[in-house]
Amino acid sequence: MAYTEEELKKELETKEYEYGFYTDIDSDTFPKGLSEEIVIAISKKKEEPEWMTLWRLEAFKHWKEMVEPEWANVNYTKPDFQAISYYSAPNKKPKYDSLDEVDPELLDTFKKLGISVDEQKKLAGVAVDIVMDSVSVATTFKKTLAEKGIIFCSISEAIKEHSELVKKYIGSVVPQKDNFYAALNSAVFSDGSFCYIPKGVRCPMELSTYFRINQAGTGQFERTLVIADEGSYVSYLEGCTAPSRDENQLHAAVVELIALDDAEIKYSTVQNWFPGNKEGNGGVYNFVTKRGLCEKNAKISWTQVETGSAVTWKYPSCILKGDNSIGEFYSIAVTNNYQQADTGTKMIHLGKNTRSTIISKGISAGKSQNSYRGLVQVNSRAENARNFSQCDSLLMGNECGAHTFPYIEVKNKTAQIEHEATTSKIGEDQIFYCNQRGINTEKAIALIVNGFSKEVLNKLPMEFAVEAQKLLEISLEGSVG
Amino acid sequence: MDLKDKLISSFMAFENNVDIEHPVHDVRTEAMKNFERKGFPSKKEEAWKYTSLNSLQKIDFSIFPREENTLEYKNVKKYFLHEVDSYKIVFVDGIYSSYLSETTHDGVDICLMSAALTKPMYRPVIDVYFNKVASKDESLTSLNTAFSREGAYIYIPKNKMPKKPIEIIHFATGNEASLLLQPRNLVIAEENAEVQIIERHQSLTSNEVLTNSVTEIFAAKSAIVDYYKIQNDAPSASLIDNTYIDQKDKSVVKVHTFSFGGKLTRNNLNFYQNGEYIDSTMKGVTILGDKQHVDHHTLVHHIEPNCESHQDYKGIYGDNSTGVFNGKIIVDKIAQKTNAFQQNNNILVSDKATINTKPQLEIFADDVKCSHGCTIGQLDEDALFYLQSRGIPKKEARALLMYAFANNVLESVRIPELKTRINKLIAKKLGVNLGFDL
Numbered sequence: 001m002a003y004t005e006e007e008l009k010k011e012l013e014t015k016e017y018e019y020g021f022y023t024d025i026d027s028d029t030f031p032k033g034l035s036e037e038i039v040i041a042i043s044k045k046k047e048e049p050e051w052m053t054l055w056r057l058e059a060f061k062h063w064k065e066m067v068e069p070e071w072a073n074v075n076y077t078k079p080d081f082q083a084i085s086y087y088s089a090p091n092k093k094p095k096y097d098s099l100d101e102v103d104p105e106l107l108d109t110f111k112k113l114g115i116s117v118d119e120q121k122k123l124a125g126v127a128v129d130i131v132m133d134s135v136s137v138a139t140t141f142k143k144t145l146a147e148k149g150i151i152f153c154s155i156s157e158a159i160k161e162h163s164e165l166v167k168k169y170i171g172s173v174v175p176q177k178d179n180f181y182a183a184l185n186s187a188v189f190s191d192g193s194f195c196y197i198p199k200g201v202r203c204p205m206e207l208s209t210y211f212r213i214n215q216a217g218t219g220q221f222e223r224t225l226v227i228a229d230e231g232s233y234v235s236y237l238e239g240c241t242a243p244s245r246d247e248n249q250l251h252a253a254v255v256e257l258i259a260l261d262d263a264e265i266k267y268s269t270v271q272n273w274f275p276g277n278k279e280g281n282g283g284v285y286n287f288v289t290k291r292g293l294c295e296k297n298a299k300i301s302w303t304q305v306e307t308g309s310a311v312t313w314k315y316p317s318c319i320l321k322g323d324n325s326i327g328e329f330y331s332i333a334v335t336n337n338y339q340q341a342d343t344g345t346k347m348i349h350l351g352k353n354t355r356s357t358i359i360s361k362g363i364s365a366g367k368s369q370n371s372y373r374g375l376v377q378v379n380s381r382a383e384n385a386r387n388f389s390q391c392d393s394l395l396m397g398n399e400c401g402a403h404t405f406p407y408i409e410v411k412n413k414t415a416q417i418e419h420e421a422t423t424s425k426i427g428e429d430q431i432f433y434c435n436q437r438g439i440n441t442e443k444a445i446a447l448i449v450n451g452f453s454k455e456v457l458n459k460l461p462m463e464f465a466v467e468a469q470k471l472l473e474i475s476l477e478g479s480v481g
Numbered sequence: 482m483d484l485k486d487k488l489i490s491s492f493m494a495f496e497n498n499v500d501i502e503h504p505v506h507d508v509r510t511e512a513m514k515n516f517e518r519k520g521f522p523s524k525k526e527e528a529w530k531y532t533s534l535n536s537l538q539k540i541d542f543s544i545f546p547r548e549e550n551t552l553e554y555k556n557v558k559k560y561f562l563h564e565v566d567s568y569k570i571v572f573v574d575g576i577y578s579s580y581l582s583e584t585t586h587d588g589v590d591i592c593l594m595s596a597a598l599t600k601p602m603y604r605p606v607i608d609v610y611f612n613k614v615a616s617k618d619e620s621l622t623s624l625n626t627a628f629s630r631e632g633a634y635i636y637i638p639k640n641k642m643p644k645k646p647i648e649i650i651h652f653a654t655g656n657e658a659s660l661l662l663q664p665r666n667l668v669i670a671e672e673n674a675e676v677q678i679i680e681r682h683q684s685l686t687s688n689e690v691l692t693n694s695v696t697e698i699f700a701a702k703s704a705i706v707d708y709y710k711i712q713n714d715a716p717s718a719s720l721i722d723n724t725y726i727d728q729k730d731k732s733v734v735k736v737h738t739f740s741f742g743g744k745l746t747r748n749n750l751n752f753y754q755n756g757e758y759i760d761s762t763m764k765g766v767t768i769l770g771d772k773q774h775v776d777h778h779t780l781v782h783h784i785e786p787n788c789e790s791h792q793d794y795k796g797i798y799g800d801n802s803t804g805v806f807n808g809k810i811i812v813d814k815i816a817q818k819t820n821a822f823q824q825n826n827n828i829l830v831s832d833k834a835t836i837n838t839k840p841q842l843e844i845f846a847d848d849v850k851c852s853h854g855c856t857i858g859q860l861d862e863d864a865l866f867y868l869q870s871r872g873i874p875k876k877e878a879r880a881l882l883m884y885a886f887a888n889n890v891l892e893s894v895r896i897p898e899l900k901t902r903i904n905k906l907i908a909k910k911l912g913v914n915l916g917f918d919l
Contacts, residue, residue, distance in 0.1 A: 071527065380832060395847035398814060404842040410857045413829035417857035419840070425847040 033082045046156045059176035059186030066180045072342040073371040076311045079250045086188045151196040158194035173256040173293045181252040182289040192223035197232035208237035222253035228263035235266040249284045257292030264299040273308035280338025283310025296322035303459045305468040306333040317346035320354035327356040330456040335368030344374035349385040358389040364400035371403040380411040391421040484538045491544045512626035519620035531805040531837045532776040542661035546574040550654045564898040568647045570633045575662045594632035614727040625695040629665035637674035646677040655686025666696040670704035677707040684718040696724045700732035713742035723749045730756035738765040740775045751780045759788040764890040768910045769802035776805035783816040792823040798834035806838040814845040823853035880913040
């Protein structure tokens, strides 16, 4: 039967969020509102040392003086920061040795998400640090990692047990007063992941964390700190899904990566927070600060697939401080219905012979707005800096928008910078060609979109690449241009 | 007293010298209110992120020149494009110089804004066009509107074309220690009309000059407008040039900007495509040295379907100079089949030079072809070596390569004498004599 455009549109519109369900787990939730007392209480609750409490308070002090940024190309009702509960953790909090002891309801949640923890443990060789709301519930494969001297735990644990490391590096890449949301996160972060790879160690498996927002009205303030010591290598995966909600949820995470001399960090993200329904109600606000610091010969590679969230505001960046360091950014951002994404990267070239690559693919459908915003900065001492940027946008339908805001600032004559951007739609002839060969329109679009984003998909680790491809299809089904 | 306060109080003095009963004066008063509210733009504003007006605001500019000055043609001949015959509208310290000018009312109107704003016969045109496309929001444009009194007025009726190109030249003699000029130009090309205009600002001394110029261009159906801006001013002169262009069906407007001189130059070039099958072209060559600062801001607003826009800006930056390019393309939802192309290439020849570029696309329609490209690099060492190995000295070889780099832009200059003139300016700026014409 012929598949008409109308039908496709209908199907797309009725496509409800697949993972929109709510797990009923008793949570230990703080009263709503933010004050110095709440910050101290969070810190106390987590049994943190005094320096950490002071650090949080300092961040809170800065935050109070800051105003919410408005430069991003997004429109939304500003969150009421006094109407958010800043701490929520699953109540039953024993540390499990095996998965069998985990709350069965929680395990059920994972099943619905399509992640079988056991299976992943066995088949994929992935250590999964599951963050259900804000506190780490299960950490697997810890032993294998420990043998290599790799520390992979929740940040609250690290604050207690590896205090020196955390103290030295936290806030070193994203200072407390870096921006409004980073300051907020610094003051109230509830949990997150911490990872340390010792000198010369190649992490034997992909490290991954699944983040979920679970408790109604709870902001999620994740803090991730990854340190790769000299000559080490780690690949870190992060993926998100969140249940349906009518009110907007705030997610303000901070991720700090530190790659010391000769180290390499690969950080991949698949983001599929609840994007709101087709009328544009609900959905997650995703205001994230992600930044990495490269020392000599180090390399940081960001790969992201952004399909979810009502509003995304995210710029994974690289500070190329050491000579010969490399920064990479590969991104696919898909927006549909009323989603808004303002995402991109910053490449700050400070050292000599530094190189950076930016590949950004934006796909907008429905009534969504998709922006690329990037900065390439070459400082006067960065001899022979090299950058290549490519931003391509694909528009589906005539009610969406694609925007590019690339900033390029160069202060060194030996720099070589190239930037190119294109905007286009899926060609009717391309679809016709596929139709002619018996591929229906929907499949054809999936095919073309996959081809369009291949450069980025290829950069994802295997397990994620499959998931990402599926996500792209789900997000765009039936969006005929 | 800072410059803003001085301007506000000068406005009252200005009102004593103009006809405040004329409807244009309401426009002026409204604009003054906007400027009072907004003041000079600061670096905190996105559009002025890379260009600071702070140091200019500290200068005690004279707002009204005290006396009329005369210049001998032989002393300033070199600033005219004297190889071809042209209509000339010349201003000395902001005041019209009838001695140096050559205006006409023969079939076309090439005359003065002051006449157009006061004489009743121009009222119908002024009512329809004056301050219609210029921004009512941007503070420096408002400042110019508030003090608008003098400038060039060019009206080309349907199916007409002036016999020769038009030159608009503003001289500053340095009689004042520091002078603020605010010329206001209006160019109207009616249906199927064609016009070529060359604009130049020239300071003759080392005294400070700040020019805040606004030009409105209206191109009706199938009209063709060629506008050339030569910015090769003295090192003490600064220019803020605001150009607003309103295009109708099938019109073609080309603006070429050649920025070689001046202390601080800011070009705000805004195209609004109010029709179909429109072609808008903006091209620029920028060659800077010393501590010069040039900021190109372009905007093309594609409002209707089936239009095209082309942008090509080349920059060569030496010494401590700073270059800024900010090109914005907006494609509205209904502007399907738009073809927008933007290219910005830069060469840095000094360690202390800076380039900030931001090619920006905002697209709301799906069936469009929009692309932008931007590069920053150096001269090709291999090409340099090749030329040297053929006996061309390094300096000339470098100049030759830079020439080639800028040549794309020069190709579309339609007045041969102007092209030669610009070639000479480029050679001079690069400090070489190539001994042949390119």
